[in-house]
Amino acid sequence: MTSILLVGSIGLDTLETPFGRAEDVLGGSASYFALAASLYAPVSMVAVVGDDFPDAHVNLLESHGIDLTGLQRVPGKTFRWSGRYRYDMNSRDTLDTQLNVFADFRPEIPEADRESEIVFLANIHPQLQLQVLEQVRQPRLVALDSMNLWIDIARDALDEVIARVDVVTMNDEEARQYADTYNLVAAAQSILARGPKTVIIKKGEHGCVVVGQSGVFAVPGYPLDDVQDPTGAGDAFAGGVIGYLASRNDYSWSTLRRALVHGSVVGSFTVQSFGVDRLATLTRPEIEDRYTLFRELTMIEPSDGTDA
Ligand code: AMP
Numbered sequence: 001m002t003s004i005l006l007v008g009s010i011g012l013d014t015l016e017t018p019f020g021r022a023e024d025v026l027g028g029s030a031s032y033f034a035l036a037a038s039l040y041a042p043v044s045m046v047a048v049v050g051d052d053f054p055d056a057h058v059n060l061l062e063s064h065g066i067d068l069t070g071l072q073r074v075p076g077k078t079f080r081w082s083g084r085y086r087y088d089m090n091s092r093d094t095l096d097t098q099l100n101v102f103a104d105f106r107p108e109i110p111e112a113d114r115e116s117e118i119v120f121l122a123n124i125h126p127q128l129q130l131q132v133l134e135q136v137r138q139p140r141l142v143a144l145d146s147m148n149l150w151i152d153i154a155r156d157a158l159d160e161v162i163a164r165v166d167v168v169t170m171n172d173e174e175a176r177q178y179a180d181t182y183n184l185v186a187a188a189q190s191i192l193a194r195g196p197k198t199v200i201i202k203k204g205e206h207g208c209v210v211v212g213q214s215g216v217f218a219v220p221g222y223p224l225d226d227v228q229d230p231t232g233a234g235d236a237f238a239g240g241v242i243g244y245l246a247s248r249n250d251y252s253w254s255t256l257r258r259a260l261v262h263g264s265v266v267g268s269f270t271v272q273s274f275g276v277d278r279l280a281t282l283t284r285p286e287i288e289d290r291y292t293l294f295r296e297l298t299m300i301e302p303s304d305g306t307d308a
Contacts, residue, residue, distance in 0.1 A: 002246045003042035005113045005139075006030055007132045008122025008235075009102065010047045010057075010071075014082035015274060017089065017229050025275040026057045027081060029122035029145065032232035035279040036239025036266045037120070038064045039287065041246035044113045046070035046132070048105040050078040060280060069110045076101040089230055090204045109135040120242050121165070122235060123147050126157035133164055141251055143167035145238055151178050163195040169238050171202045185211060198256065200241065202234050210260055214253035219260050222268035222294060229274045233267040236279055240266030240287075265290045 008030030015022045030047045037043050044067040051073065061068060077100040085092050107128055114137055121129040121144040129144060136142075142165045150158050151174060158178075162168055168191055172184055179187035188199040188211035198212040205227070207220040241256075241263035248255050265287050272278050301307060 001041050002117045002140075002249050003044065004037055004118045004120055004242060004246050005044050005046070005109065005116035005136065006034055006037070006120045006122060007046045007070075007107050007109075007124065007129070008033060008120075009079055009124055010049050010053075011079040011081050012053075013231065013275065014080070014096075015229055015231050016082075016084040016095075017274075018085065018087055019228050020274060022229070022274040024080075026060065027232065027275060028079065029124070029232075029235045031057075031061070031276055032235035032270065032279065033120060033122050033239040033242075034061060034066045035064055035276055035282075036236040036270070037243035037246070038066050038239075039266070039282060039284055040240070040243030040262075043067065043243075044070060044110070044116070046107050046109060046113070048072040048074060048079075048101050050074060050076040050101040053078045060276075064280075070108065070113060072105070072108070074101050074104075083231065085230060089227055092230070107132050107135075117141065118242065118246050119143070120238065121145070121161070122238070123150075126150050126154050126161045129161045130157060130164075133161070141166050141242075141245065143169065143238070143242055145169045145235065146174065146178075148174050148177055159194070162191065165196055167198045167200065168196045169200040169202060169234070169241075171204065171234060175199075175201050184209060185216060200238075200260070202237060204230065204233070208237070208260060208264060210256060212253065212256070217253075217257050217260065219264050219294075220298065222264060222290065222297070224268060224272065227271045230271045231275065232279075233271050236270040237263040237267035240264070261291060261294050262287065265294060 009028035011028035012024040013027030079102040080098040175187040179190040205221040209218040244259040244262040
């Protein structure tokens with residue numbers, strides 16, 4: 001089992017969906033990723049919070065075995081973000097982003113984590129993602145997530161960091177915007193041409209597709225009848241994918257295909273409650289059960305009428 005070095009945002013989120021509202025709850029790309037990935041492998045988290053950050057959240061992360069040596073606690077207010085989902089739950093409006101202590105964040109990787117084999121650069125300013133890469137020695141796998149904001153305002157830094165990672169994850173809208181093409185496979189190929197070996201495109205409730213040197217593989221969205229809050233599904237998905245790869249210590253195409261299903265399963269649980277609530281109680285047996293349902297869901301019989 002390999003441990004994962006994670007750098008990303010921790011925030012206090014205010015979330016509105018057609019099914020309810022939650023104020024100042026634990027959020028941020030790193031929180032979702034860490035709670036998901038720690039179901040599979042040890043995670044060390046590097047992030048920043050202010051002096052208003054509730055101890056209960058620190059305790060929750062610690063109770064999942066997440067190593068918080070690299071968590072900086074500085075005077076000031078914690079990063080805050082608020083978003084509202086429309087009725088279809090796929091489109092979201094950001095209502096407010098307050099960087100607060102994030103504005104002066106400089107990631108400092110603890111000495112013990114500089115040798116990490118797996119590095120996940122969750123969604124933060126690409127300049128900060130580059131600063132992390134300057135501090136790690138020889139990771140075997142570096143993966144990155146990003147968002148439309150950085151494509152808009154920090155394109156050069158994003159280009160630079162994408163050229164230096166092995167795996168890129170983006171949602172469909174971001175991949176189209178970044179590659180400037182509507183077709184998702186073409187968008188993935190254009191990102192691959194910049195250096196990464198693998199591109200994973202997340203399509204919300206419609207599943208995901210991975211494009212790599214060995215081909216293309218797609219997983220549908222798990223059909224749920226009770227979606228409450230899609231926030232963090234992409235980060236939790238990435239936590240499931242990278243966590244599973246770390247637990248197998250193998251990054252082959254067949255392991256990656258299984259990892260994609262794990263990511264989809266973890267993402268599907270995440271959206272069934274507000275914020276990190278469902279992730280916080282999720283267990284591996286629950287994941288394995290839904291993985292089995294996923295296999296049944298996607299099994300296609302041969303067209304000649306025989307059983308597979
Ligand atoms: P997702 O739903 O996967 O896009 O992730 C939502 C999480 O991203 C929320 O918990 C936010 O706190 C966090 N977030 C939103 N905007 C930013 C930003 N500009 N930088 C870092 N994290 C952000």
